[in-house]
Amino acid sequence: MGRPISTEFTLARKLVTGASDPSALGLTFELDGNRVFCHVDAHEAFCGRAKIVPAGRVQGVADDLAHATLAALKKRVGVTRESRLRFLKPLYAGDVFRADGTLFRDAGDVTVVQVRLNNRKEQLCVEGEVEVFCLTSDQVRRMTPDGMIPPDLKRYLP
Numbered sequence: 816m817g818r819p820i821s822t823e824f825t826l827a828r829k830l831v832t833g834a835s836d837p838s839a840l841g842l843t844f845e846l847d848g849n850r851v852f853c854h855v856d857a858h859e860a861f862c863g864r865a866k867i868v869p870a871g872r873v874q875g876v877a878d879d880l881a882h883a884t885l886a887a888l889k890k891r892v893g894v895t896r897e898s899r900l901r902f903l904k905p906l907y908a909g910d911v912f913r914a915d916g917t918l919f920r921d922a923g924d925v926t927v928v929q930v931r932l933n934n935r936k937e938q939l940c941v942e943g944e945v946e947v948f949c950l951t952s953d954q955v956r957r958m959t960p961d962g963m964i965p966p967d968l969k970r971y972l973p
Contacts, residue, residue: 817845817852823967824886827950830958830968831894838875844883851884851916862908873932873941874900876914881928881945884916889926892971893947896925900943910935924949 825835840861842853855861855876857868878895885891906912912934919929925946932941952972956962964972 817847820844820846820887827892846887851887856911868906877930880914880916884928891949893949896946896948898945904940906940
């Protein structure tokens with residue numbers, strides 16, 4: 816199994832979006848070799864009255880997973896540039912599914928994270944890529960009111 820990863824990268828998300836957990840999903844990510852994963856319980860509060868997991872919730876999981884993967888495997892933080900998801904099978908409400916993230920391509924300032932969501936039967940239901948624009952220390956300085964980089968965030972910035 817994996818080990819829980821540090822959540823210090825959420826500080827960067829708070830600087831960029833105003834919330835440390837913009838999707839409000841409260842996911843716990845684990846690192847296992849070269850992949851980051853989480854288990855998602857698609858309970859009623861997660862899906863509402865829908866019988867399948869809404870696409871917006873799936874997108875939120877993919878986005879959070881991409882940022883956790885980037886922080887854990889590259890020690891970088893960033894903002895989402897583009898996301899492409901392919902829905903192959905439905906994820907049903909009331910089920911638990913697993914989301915895996917791996918680094919797919921690194922093109923300098925932009926890193927592509929491959930995301931895959933599997934249902935309880937280990938069937939691939941959603942796959943895609945999330946492009947994340949990696950932030951630099953100069954960009955983060957411009958985002959803060961005092962021009963200083965928070966100490967917890969320094970190890971994620973070049």
